[in-house]
Amino acid sequence: MSTATNPFGLMATPALDLAPTGHLPYVVDQARPHPDTKTVTVLIGRAELDDGKGLCAIWWPVTGVEYDVEAAYDPARISLADAETRLRAQLAERGMQVTEFRNEDAPLTAAQRGPAWIAQYGCNPQCQLDHAGPDGEPGWHSTAPIETQMRDIDSDPDPDGPELPFLGAQVYVSGYRPQAYGRTTKVWVHNGPRTGELTPAKARQVAREMREFAARLDVLCDQAEEIAVGDFEGDPEVYRLDREHEDARIRAITKGRA
Known part of the structure; x- marks a missing residue:
């Protein structure tokens, strides 16, 4: 985030240090109710918030720019989605309704690049491909992917493969x-290395079923935790003797086949 309004690294005690804007930065979850209500736009970005107290997110009001609140979250301690959820709740307690989060770390959208860019490359306003840069002009457009903080949960992952999110999604146009082939809009839903190309209606159905599944998974986890009370470690000596017996059995079988 810009050093002009950024108190990161200066905040050994966030509740006391003033941001360069002259306002106190607020630690998320230290909210106090506020009687007024207004709509706000929040610019949020990653930062290392090393205060020795496990600080995961902070925010402070700003003026003279195209947004009302600037915020920072530490991705080592909290996901962007969770930080936005907490910020939204805290700002609501202070009478501020968040209408938009702008991710400072995300690529520019076509709308942010301007009408000339949209006209030249035929982008939808939400497209975040850099057609004049490394993305080129592939004949398609895409929003920035959303993804889980959790990485792929495959128990046998490809050791040489990239580290992929457990879940991700993006709009693809x-x-x-x-004029010859028409235009189609799909939602790519990623699960580790696998991708489903879905219509928006099908993707919404997936989202609905994921919510229902999450509720059932929570119940299943309760059952697993109850059952896991009976779990225990094996005896190392018994393990050693069993392995010796098993190895001897395999050698005898192999010898008999020779």
């Missing part, structure tokens, strides 16, 4: 020579 195919617009190559649209």
Whole structure:
């Protein structure tokens, strides 16, 4: 985040240090009710919040820019989604309704790049591909992916493969020579290395079923925790003797086949 309004690294005691804006930065979850209500836009970005107290997110009001609140979260301690949820709740307690979170670390959207960019590359306003840079002009457009903080949960992952999120999704628009081939909008839903290309309606159905599944998974976890009370470690000596017996049995079978 910009050093002009950024108190990161200066905040050994966040409740006391003033941000350069002259306002106190607020530690998330230290809210006090406020009687007024207004809508606000929040600019949020990653930062290392090392205060020795496990601080995970802070925010402070700003003026003279296109947003009302600036915030920072530590990705080593909290996901972006969870930070936004906590910020939204805390700001609501102070009479501020968040209408938009702007991720400072995300690529610029076509809308932010301006009408000339949209006209030149035929982008939808939410497209975040850099058509003039490394992304080029592939004939398609995409929003930035959303993803879980949790990485892929495959028990046998490819050791040489990239570290992928457990879940991710993005909007994909195919617009190559649209006069000839038309234009289609799909939602790519990623699960580790696998991707489903879905219509928006199908993706919404997936979201609904994920919410229902999450509730059932919570119940299943309660059952697992109850059952796990009976778990215990094996005896190392018994383990050693069993392995010796098993190895001897395998050697005898192998010898008999020779």
